[in-house]
Amino acid sequence: MEEARPEIRATKSLAHQIATTLQQEIVQGELSVAERLPSEAEMAKRFGVSQPTVREALKILAAKKLVRSKRGPNGGVFVNAPSLTAASQMLQEMTTWFVGLGVFGLSEIVEARLLLGRTCVQLAAERAAEEDLATIESTLEAFERSDISDEEFCRLDVAFHHAIAQATGNNELRFIMLVVNDSLIPATNMISFRFRERGRVVALHSDILDALRARDGAAAIAAFEELIAYQSSVYEKALAARQGEAPQKQGSL
Structure with missing residues (x-):
C-alpha cells in the first residue's frame, strides 16, 4: 500500500488541530448554539492554513454532529443544538x-x-x-x-x-x-x-x-x-x- 504523501498527512493533522480548537470553543460556550461560524476564508486566515484544510476540519465537526451546513443566501456552517x-x-x-x-x-x-x-x-x-x-x-x-x-x-x-x-x-x-x-x-x-x-x-x-x-x-x-x-x-x-x-x-x- 502506498504511503500517504507528507503534505497530505500534514493537511489532515492541521485539520484535526483546527477541529479540536473549534470543538473546545463550542463545548465551552464561546461559540453558541445556532451561531454561524466565520467563513472558510476567515478561518483560513485565522489559523494560517488553506481553505481545503478548514473544510476538512468542518467535516470532522459535522461527523461529530457539532455543526451543520445550511444552503441559501443566509446559509453557512452553524453550531448544532445538542441532542x-x-x-x-x-x-x-x-x-x-x-x-x-x-x-x-x-x-x-x-x-x-x-x-x-x-x-x-x-x-x-x-x-x-x-x-x-x-x-x-x-x-x-x-x-x-x-x-x-x-x-x-x-x-x-x-x-x-x-x-x-x-x-x-x-x-x-x-x-x-x-x-x-x-x-x-x-x-x-x-x-x-x-x-x-x-x-x-x-x-x-x-x-x-x-x-x-x-x-x-x-x-x-x-x-x-x-x-x-x-x-x-x-x-x-x-x-x-x-x-x-x-x-x-x-x-x-
Missing part, C-alpha cells in the same frame, strides 16, 4: 460492542442497572407528573397485544424504562439511562429471550407503575429489584444453555 438522542446513539454503539465482546460481564451489567435503576424509580416516585405516568402506562398497554414479536417486546421494554427515566425530571440521568437502556437491554434480551416469561416481566412492570402512582419509592425500588433479579436469572440460564450447546455443535462436525 441527547444523537449523543446517546454514539455511546450506545460502543456499549453494545463492549457487551458483545464480553468486556462488560453479567455481574457488571446487573450492578450498573441496579444502582442507576433504583435512583430512577425513587426519583420518578417523587417527581412523576400525570403525563409521565400516562406514558409509562401506555407502554404497558402495548404489551397486551398477542402478536408482539420478540423484537417489539424488547423495544417496548426499553420504552418502559426510558419513560421512567423521563419521569425523574433529571436530564443528565435521563441521558445516562438512554445509553444504559438502549444498549444493555437489547444485548441481554438477544441472548435470553427464549427463556423469558413475558407475563412475568409485564407483571413486574405493572408493580413498578403501581408503586409510582402511589408515590411509594420503597415499593418501586423493591419491584425494580425483583425485575432485575428475574432478568438476571434468565440470562444465566441462557448462558448455561449456550455453553452446553457449544460442545455438541463441535462434536457434530
Whole structure:
C-alpha cells in the first residue's frame, strides 16, 4: 500500500488541530448554539492554513454532529443544538460492542442497572407528573397485544424504562439511562429471550407503575429489584444453555 504523501498527512493533522480548537470553543460556550461560524476564508486566515484544510476540519465537526451546513443566501456552517438522542446513539454503539465482546460481564451489567435503576424509580416516585405516568402506562398497554414479536417486546421494554427515566425530571440521568437502556437491554434480551416469561416481566412492570402512582419509592425500588433479579436469572440460564450447546455443535462436525 502506498504511503500517504507528507503534505497530505500534514493537511489532515492541521485539520484535526483546527477541529479540536473549534470543538473546545463550542463545548465551552464561546461559540453558541445556532451561531454561524466565520467563513472558510476567515478561518483560513485565522489559523494560517488553506481553505481545503478548514473544510476538512468542518467535516470532522459535522461527523461529530457539532455543526451543520445550511444552503441559501443566509446559509453557512452553524453550531448544532445538542441532542441527547444523537449523543446517546454514539455511546450506545460502543456499549453494545463492549457487551458483545464480553468486556462488560453479567455481574457488571446487573450492578450498573441496579444502582442507576433504583435512583430512577425513587426519583420518578417523587417527581412523576400525570403525563409521565400516562406514558409509562401506555407502554404497558402495548404489551397486551398477542402478536408482539420478540423484537417489539424488547423495544417496548426499553420504552418502559426510558419513560421512567423521563419521569425523574433529571436530564443528565435521563441521558445516562438512554445509553444504559438502549444498549444493555437489547444485548441481554438477544441472548435470553427464549427463556423469558413475558407475563412475568409485564407483571413486574405493572408493580413498578403501581408503586409510582402511589408515590411509594420503597415499593418501586423493591419491584425494580425483583425485575432485575428475574432478568438476571434468565440470562444465566441462557448462558448455561449456550455453553452446553457449544460442545455438541463441535462434536457434530
